[in-house]
Amino acid sequence: MKIGTDGVLLGAWTPLERNPYSVLDIGAGTGILSLMLAQRCNAELIDALEIDENAYEQCVDNFEQSPWGDRLFCYHASLMEFAEEIEDKYDLIISNPPFYSEDYKTKDSNRDLARFQDAMPFEHLLQAVSVLLEEDGVFSVVLPYSESEKFIALAS
Template identity: 80%
Template sequence: MKIGTDAVLLGAWTCLENNPFSILDIGAGTGVLSLMLAQRSQAEIIDAIEIDDDAYEQCVDNFEQSHWGNRLFCYHASLEEFVEEIEDTYDLIICNPPFYSEDYKTENTQRDLARFQDAMPFEHLLQSVSKLLSENGVFSVIIPNREEALFIMLASKFNLFPNRLLHVKGHPNSEIKRSLIEFSFRKSDIKINELVIETERHQYTPDYISLTKHFYLKM
């Protein structure tokens, strides 16, 4: 699977001010979010979960070849299995979840598993996060903007409340496409910001460059 803009945005935007000791990457794919957080933080434990066989093997290989391999570990399991087995909690949980809720499917089963919401329904994700997140922990996620109100409503059922929110546009005049949301168990005023990625094709805005420059070789 190619590294997408969503993953780069989430990995760069996620706040590390609480200096997490432990981090969990749910649905790690090939491990890009875990690797970004390893680069950005001093967290001693960075665990990842991946259910797809090929993605899991690639994730493990990427971890082993990185500079932070001693802090990274990937579990080959479903989120449900992981929640049942793990008793520890995490200071930071991050997830770039599957989010296509439309009824159609492609002929590529692996891609469907990675991209469609029914592989990890939002409510199941949020319930699991509420069990795995430490008392003062943070949950960071990226979703389609059209799902924002629903996601926040579902999160409140598990006492997870939004603290920061980033609305992402592809271009200055386009609609908001993505919502990046930071949750915790505490209620607060929501800090809302907006980010525009490009002014025109491959002409990135200063804000986007500032956010992601440490992860792109050509910036």
Template identity: 65%
Template sequence: MSKNPFIFKQFSVNQEQCAMKIGTDGVLLGAWTSIKEQPFSILDIGAGTGILSLMLAQRSHAEIIDAIEIDDRAYEQCVDNFERSPWGDRLFCYHAALEEFVDEIDDTYDLIICNPPFFSPSLASPASSEEDTLMSNARKTARFYDAMPFGHLIESVSKLLSENGIFSVIIPFKEEKTLIDLASNFKLTPKRILHIKGTPSSKIKRSLIEFSFCAVPSNTQESDLKVNCLIIETSRHLYTKDYINLTKDFYLKM
């Protein structure tokens, strides 16, 4: 297992203790999430390496950037990544489960961001050693639906999000309608959606969705919903202009 950090333009991320490594999903979400309302406080649910918090610390002037991470090893790594970053004074990670955090925190956040688990346990592969077993179990916690069911996530967000706040999330495209329907039960409505395709000919793989509380019935807001599509590559390692423009502030070679 490589112990080399993942180097971005303004910070680096160690990830050897984290089951979930740096990936395109997290970078897309961290770069796409809107900060035009200049959030004072940000919450990163299921922080892992802390990549989303670090990206938003680079992009915004938010004075409070909190993160939650339940896994012991990932929590320790996240704290270390925060402390080594240029924005350590604005970053803090809680070692807690989401339900504990909701019960204990009275504050609300202007922006909540999450790259939630969305792999089924049936996709698990057998571990080959004790260390592999530990990492495999951590990976299950990080990636499986039942580690953070969408219903539990949405309900928690509805309690932690400020009245005019934004919730930004990335999920498999096939789960888009399910999440939007769940969110509507808590008066959260989508304002922006970005569909992700690997290549021009491939199917939509991911949905990035921005939610906010709706002040009026959702059927009158449908025309306000902005849906766009982003294609990552035109061919192998030949990235599109849209993808480069979105991620160029972070990736070294963009």
């Protein structure tokens, strides 16, 4: 998995004024967002969720090699599976979700899984966030402008 500018900006822009105790990174990929948040705040628990097996393994390896490995944990599961099983609530949820909705796909199924909405539709993302986020928690997401109106309407 390549690290994109959008993800790095999200990791830098996400507000931490509320000093979150627990963080969830949905669609963690390499774990860059979790690692950035571990560096930027003192959250005791930073969980990451990744469905792709190769990305999950890379994320776990990156967590283990970091100085914050004792606060970082990655789950290998789908978002809906995770939301149904976990009882915890998070103070901060962050996601750089797959947001392409165009009809074309590449020949690389792992890349398509990471980039196209059908792998994690906005409806599923928002439903899971509504279950997993503390009542006064923060959800931080980055999307292209072309998808923002649809996302805001669904969130409302």
